[in-house]
Amino acid sequence: MPKIAENVFLAPGVKIIGEVEIGNNSSIWYNSVIRGDVNYIRIGELTNIQDNSVLHVTGKNPLIVGNKVTVGHSVVLHGCTIMDLTLIGIGGIVLDRAVVEEKSMVAAGAVVKPGFVVPSGKLAAGIPAKIIRDLTYDEMIEFENSAVRYKNYAAEALNLENGKL
Known part of the structure; x- marks a missing residue:
């Protein structure tokens, strides 16, 4: 059963199943899928999982996403560890x-x-990714700024959905 902090923004179309925990002030955006069906998924605080992303696990590999992480649109995270204050670019796998270090x-x-x-402190790019x-x-400062921006975007989206803007 998912454990989702009260102040997490879940956009319409999000699907979450299994042993999933999401920390305070995080946001999960439109049509993302988080499947903790065969192992656990932990998502930290002030983390944003953007539209159409897929988070999954294997029986031997849980998924851990730290605090203040930005996961871009259409990202796939599969049984890996993403540490605090990181960014996974659009379409990254x-x-x-x-392990993506802090x-x-x-x-x-x-x-x-x-x-x-x-x-830590490196950019990985390419297929397969290289440093x-x-x-x-x-x-690196922008990672924290992105986390705060997405907290604000989530508040704005919630207001729009509730007809307040």
């Missing part, structure tokens, strides 16, 4: 046992192969 980024369209580690460069200080 992160596969079983891969303050790192997976570029749009990248495929992070099973077991690969994206070290391309160090992130700048400004890029």
Whole structure:
């Protein structure tokens, strides 16, 4: 049974099943699917899972998504670990046992192969993903800004759905 904090925004069309936990001030956007059916999924606080993303697990590989994470549109996260203050670009795929360490980024369209580690402060891009460069200080600061922006977007979307704007 999912455990979802009271102040989580769930957009219409979201499907969540199984052993899923979602932390405070997070947002799950339109038509995303979160399947904790064969293992658990933990999503931290102030994390946003954008439209059409798929989060799933295997019997041996749970999925852990940290705090203040931005998961772009149409991302697939499968049995991996995404640490705090990271960004997974639009259409990115992160596969079983891969780890995206704190303050790192997976570029749009990248495929992070099973077991690969994206070290802290690095940008991974390509198919398969490779470490391309160090992130700048400004890029890493943007991870927190993105988390806060999406909290605000969720409040605006909720107001729109309730006819308040």
